[in-house]
Amino acid sequence: MYGKKYSKFLTIILILIIIAIIGLLGYLTYSYYKKNADNSDASSFVDEFPDTVATEDTTGGVTPSENQDLQQADVDESSGKNGKFYKGFEVIGTIEIPKINLKYPVLKELSTTSLDTAVVGIYPKNPVLNSVGNVVIAGHNYRNGQFFSNNKKLSKEDTIYITDLDNNRIAYKIYDMFETTAEDTKSYNRDTDGKREITLSTCTDDSSRRLVILAREE
Numbered sequence: 001m002y003g004k005k006y007s008k009f010l011t012i013i014l015i016l017i018i019i020a021i022i023g024l025l026g027y028l029t030y031s032y033y034k035k036n037a038d039n040s041d042a043s044s045f046v047d048e049f050p051d052t053v054a055t056e057d058t059t060g061g062v063t064p065s066e067n068q069d070l071q072q073a074d075v076d077e078s079s080g081k082n083g084k085f086y087k088g089f090e091v092i093g094t095i096e097i098p099k100i101n102l103k104y105p106v107l108k109e110l111s112t113t114s115l116d117t118a119v120v121g122i123y124p125k126n127p128v129l130n131s132v133g134n135v136v137i138a139g140h141n142y143r144n145g146q147f148f149s150n151n152k153k154l155s156k157e158d159t160i161y162i163t164d165l166d167n168n169r170i171a172y173k174i175y176d177m178f179e180t181t182a183e184d185t186k187s188y189n190r191d192t193d194g195k196r197e198i199t200l201s202t203c204t205d206d207s208s209r210r211l212v213i214l215a216r217e218e
Contacts, residue, residue, distance in 0.1 A: 148202035
């Protein structure tokens with residue numbers, strides 16, 4: 001009788017193990033599919049971005065006053081220049097890093113949801129990509145290839161491309177990389193000597209520190 005109870009107990013344990021394995025495999029499959037789908041969506045957006053950015057005067061000969069009214073109406077309707085959005089978030093440009101096969105929109109809004117969607121320009125308060133000075137772009141490190149997970153594979157002299165809403169594509173060369181604390185933001189407001197610069201910020205793999213990358217226009 002004891003043997004039958006023991007056998008039944010082992011059967012239950014085995015069933016639970018099988019269910020757990022199936023659940024884990026399902027989760028891993030879903031995560032892999034979602035990561036690749038998200039990366040594909042982002043890459044397609046970046047590839048199509050230059051063609052969708054308005055690069056010509058469309059005022060149609062209206063007076064300055066009328067044009068100002070039209071521009072204000074456009075801003076009110078789209079909540080952003082040219083009305084560029086990605087999954088509901090306002091886009092201020094794109095970032096490409098060929099070495100790690102990274103292509104993402106850069107979002108304006110800083111929130112938990114936006115950081116789960118793409119990368120975000122966080123400094124200055126209303127960042128304008130490719131402007132003189134330093135712009136900070138933050139992204140998650142999920143250790144799975146998404147967002148800034150592979151930034152640790154970069155090195156000095158690697159190139160980062162930033163495209164803005166005026167369809168200017170600027171190449172930036174990495175000149176410094178370091179780890180620091182989450183509270184250390186002194187590199188954000190650095191003197192760029194009249195140059196365009198960007199800073200990439202993400203967590204280290206153990207999330208205890210920040211990996212910071214500094215790059216300057218070529």
